[in-house]
Amino acid sequence: MNPKQLLDWNQIDTVLLDMDGTLLDLHFDHHFWMHTVPEAYAYKKHISIRSAMAKIHKEINSHAGTLNWYCLDFWSEKLGLNIAELKRGFKDDIAVHPEVLEFLAALRAHDKKVVMVTNAHRDSLALKLEMTEIGRYFHTMISAHDLGIPKEDIRIWSEIQHIEPYDPSRTMLIDDNLKALTTAQQYGIAIPMCATYVSPKLSKIDPQGFPFFENYLEIMPR
Known part of the structure; x- marks a missing residue:
């Protein structure tokens, strides 16, 4: 499905954006949880x-789709490791996708309301804002932990209205999380757009029928 055939920027007032995988290279988090954390746990134990x-991957998978999956405090207690401190030690590996900054700047230049909605823990969000320039483009940045509801839960989209009111019929959500896109669509968000390119080192996301793009140049407001 070609997003250029679907997008009329005159009909979009608000753009909700995910962070990890969507704006930032997901390899940082993938490698951290799949390799760095197990290595630190093996050394400790x-x-x-x-x-x-084997132990950590099993534990992580058992919490998929919940806030615990994303919660640094939860995993610090569960594993006996300071996850936030461990993540900070590899902060130089945090990277922004190509054309992201240009896209965010274009949204602001076209007077769109730009809102981050991420499942990331606040400590993780703070680290990534420290290491990138994305923060200055957002009107509001919302962590699902602030609301106690992950994006996989449809209730989050109405809760966000209390923080940053928006008209779902004139809103786009850009995310690589298909469950989040599904709940957003069910809530009535007009354009749930899948960002399929999460990292040059990881497989592309199968959009499963959602409008999609690989490079932000494809959907750049003109």
Whole structure:
């Protein structure tokens, strides 16, 4: 599905944007949780890295779709590691996707309301804002942890109205999370757009029928 055939920027007032995978290269988080955390856990518990990976990957998968999955405090307590501090040690690997800054600047130049809605923990969000220039383009940045509801839960889209009111019929959500796109669509958000290119080192997302794009130049407001 070609997003250029769907987009009429004159009909869009608000753009809700995910962060990890959508604006930032997902390889940082993927490598951190799949390798860095198991390695640190193996060292702490004096077990093999393979055993640590098996345990942690199983634990992570058991919390998929919940706020715990994204919560640094939860995993710090669960694993006995300071996850926020560990993540900070690799902050130089945080990277913005190509053309993201140009896209965000174009949204502001066209007087769109730009709102971040992320499942990321506030500590993770703060680190990524410190290491990138994306923060200055947003009117509001909302962590699902502030609301106690992940984007996989349809209730979050109405809760956001209390923080940053928006008209769903004139709103786009850009996300790589298909469950979030589904709940947004069910809520009535007019354009749930899948960002399929999450990292040059990871497979592209299958948009499963959602409008999609790979590069922000494809959907740049003109």
